[in-house]
Amino acid sequence: MNIFRTLHRSILILFAVVVISIVTLVHFSMTKIVAEQSRSHQASLSPAVKLVVDQVIEPLHIAETLSKSQDIIDLVRLSAQTEELDTEKVFSTLARLENQFNMGFFLALEKQRKQFNSDGSTLELIEGSVNWYFKYKDSPQKSVGDIGKWEDTHFFIDIKIFDEKGEFLGFFGVAKSLSTFIDVFAKHKQSYGHDFIFVDPKGNIMLSSDPLLNATQSKFNNLQELNWYQDLLVSLDIDSESAFADNAAPVNISNQLITINGEDVLLAQVNLDLFNWTMVLMSPLNDQQTEISQGFIFSVISVLAVIFILFLVIYNLLYYFRKDMQSDAIVLPHCKMVSDEQIKYLIDSNAIRETGYLVLIQLNDFYQKPLTAEVIPDLVSVGTKVSEFLVESVHKFNDDSQFGKVNESQWLILLQNTNDKHSGRFMENIRHGLATIQTQCEKEQALLNFSTCKVKIVQDDTFVSAILRLKPALDSIRPGHTERP
Numbered sequence: 001m002n003i004f005r006t007l008h009r010s011i012l013i014l015f016a017v018v019v020i021s022i023v024t025l026v027h028f029s030m031t032k033i034v035a036e037q038s039r040s041h042q043a044s045l046s047p048a049v050k051l052v053v054d055q056v057i058e059p060l061h062i063a064e065t066l067s068k069s070q071d072i073i074d075l076v077r078l079s080a081q082t083e084e085l086d087t088e089k090v091f092s093t094l095a096r097l098e099n100q101f102n103m104g105f106f107l108a109l110e111k112q113r114k115q116f117n118s119d120g121s122t123l124e125l126i127e128g129s130v131n132w133y134f135k136y137k138d139s140p141q142k143s144v145g146d147i148g149k150w151e152d153t154h155f156f157i158d159i160k161i162f163d164e165k166g167e168f169l170g171f172f173g174v175a176k177s178l179s180t181f182i183d184v185f186a187k188h189k190q191s192y193g194h195d196f197i198f199v200d201p202k203g204n205i206m207l208s209s210d211p212l213l214n215a216t217q218s219k220f221n222n223l224q225e226l227n228w229y230q231d232l233l234v235s236l237d238i239d240s241e242s243a244f245a246d247n248a249a250p251v252n253i254s255n256q257l258i259t260i261n262g263e264d265v266l267l268a269q270v271n272l273d274l275f276n277w278t279m280v281l282m283s284p285l286n287d288q289q290t291e292i293s294q295g296f297i298f299s300v301i302s303v304l305a306v307i308f309i310l311f312l313v314i315y316n317l318l319y320y321f322r323k324d325m326q327s328d329a330i331v332l333p334h335c336k337m338v339s340d341e342q343i344k345y346l347i348d349s350n351a352i353r354e355t356g357y358l359v360l361i362q363l364n365d366f367y368q369k370p371l372t373a374e375v376i377p378d379l380v381s382v383g384t385k386v387s388e389f390l391v392e393s394v395h396k397f398n399d400d401s402q403f404g405k406v407n408e409s410q411w412l413i414l415l416q417n418t419n420d421k422h423s424g425r426f427m428e429n430i431r432h433g434l435a436t437i438q439t440q441c442e443k444e445q446a447l448l449n450f451s452t453c454k455v456k457i458v459q460d461d462t463f464v465s466a467i468l469r470l471k472p473a474l475d476s477i478r479p480g481h482t483e484r485p
Contacts, residue, residue, distance in 0.1 A: 052196070056198075060143060060157050064143065072161070073161070075089065075090055079170070104154070105175070106172070109169070117175070145158075145277060147178070147207075155178055178207075178214060194283055195281075196209045198279050206277060232258055236256075263285075264285040265283065340404030343358075347463045350459075356414060359415060359454040360410065360411070361434070382448065390430065397418075398418065401415045401418075431450075455469045
């Protein structure tokens with residue numbers, strides 16, 4: 001009893017050590033994973049923020065700064081005071097700014113109702129023909145982002161200019177070809193995987209890294225038309241019509257996880273109040289997840305190594321106690337017969353040919369003397385006789401059937417490619433043979449009692465389910481009797 005008590009305590013202690021070790025390692029690993037995921041996400045966002053600043057915010061600041069420069073103010077105010085504008089000076093000023101900042105510039109003057117571009121072209125501002133000027137002239141915003149020039153689509157930043165009395169004099173602004181944005185976005189996506197979508201308050205897509213989403217021929221795509229956005233609004237229980245109603249606040253979709261083409265994508269939303277736009281940044285997570293997994297593979301290996309070492313300790317401890325207990329226990333030698341593994345494999349893999357039956361033969365009692373070292377050879381001899389008889393019977397039945405030995409008093413047989421009639425005849429044959437073995441043992445003053453039962457293998461049966469159906473059938477057999485078909 002002391003040995004068993006010591007063994008029990010040792011197993012409990014080692015089990016507690018394993019559990020504590022796993023919990024501790026998982027805790028620290030999860031903490032580091034969360035921190036690393038946050039760091040990786042932040043690192044991936046930094047280039048995206050820089051891109052938006054360089055391509056959108058910086059041109060706006062340049063336009064706002066230049067609109068307050070003395071050269072531009074003098075040109076615009078002079079245009080309001082005279083009918084004869086010095087166009088040569090206007091073009092030279094705009095061309096100089098284009099060479100300096102590598103962006104297109106324009107002046108749209110109220111009195112002349114004409115737009116002057118840094119490339120030397122002009123445009124008559126006629127109401128009904130040029131919509132943007134009259135649309136934004138009366139709007140409350142002092143800076144506007146817009147898409148236009150459809151023959152060569154451009155992104156425009158329009159800055160209003162006023163005189164000392166606050167009267168509107170015209171627009172000064174920046175013009176960038178949309179193809180420039182697409183090229184920059186494409187290079188960024190190739191390096192970092194991000195997608196960008198800029199929308200106005202009505203959900204119209206003003207700029208996008210996906211060329212198919214950008215406006216063409218004055219037709220704007222809308223965020224509501226995207227399948228992933230529709231699914232997201234449904235999951236957030238938000239009505240799409242109210243989401244884009246007049247004066248409605250932008251729907252907050254930051255930190256929402258969506259799936260596009262089987263890939264997990266994390267959304268980040270930034271409101272660009274300068275234009276009254278909203279930017280949606282779409283970050284694929286697969287690359288980040290792969291990077292994090294590779295970064296913490298060492299932690300996983302450490303956990304597995306600790307568990308493996310602890311179980312080696314448990315195994316060696318059990319082996320040590322088993323050696324101490326073997327002197328008091330009776331260990332039956334195992335006959336060298338085919339095991340039940342083949343039968344288990346055939347049933348579990350559903351590889352049984354045609355109809356199959358699982359048969360169990362059990363030696364219930366061995367009455368002669370108390371089970372001592374002197375009795376064991378007789379028990380082994382009986383088991384050998386039964387095994388030899390069953391192997392021969394199975395081979396005679398058909399070549400598809402299998403014989404398996406569980407232990408010294410239990411045998412399994414898998415009958416394949418048969419039916420109930422033939423399997424019943426097989427059961428009668430083995431009962432007759434077992435009765436013959438019983439008769440021989442009675443002459444040696446040993447009383448044997450066998451039980452036999454069978455179950456039909458049904459579709460989707462497993463080895464365990466078949467055994468569980470055999471057990472009730474075996475338990476229902478009274479001692480001294482065998483199952484009848």
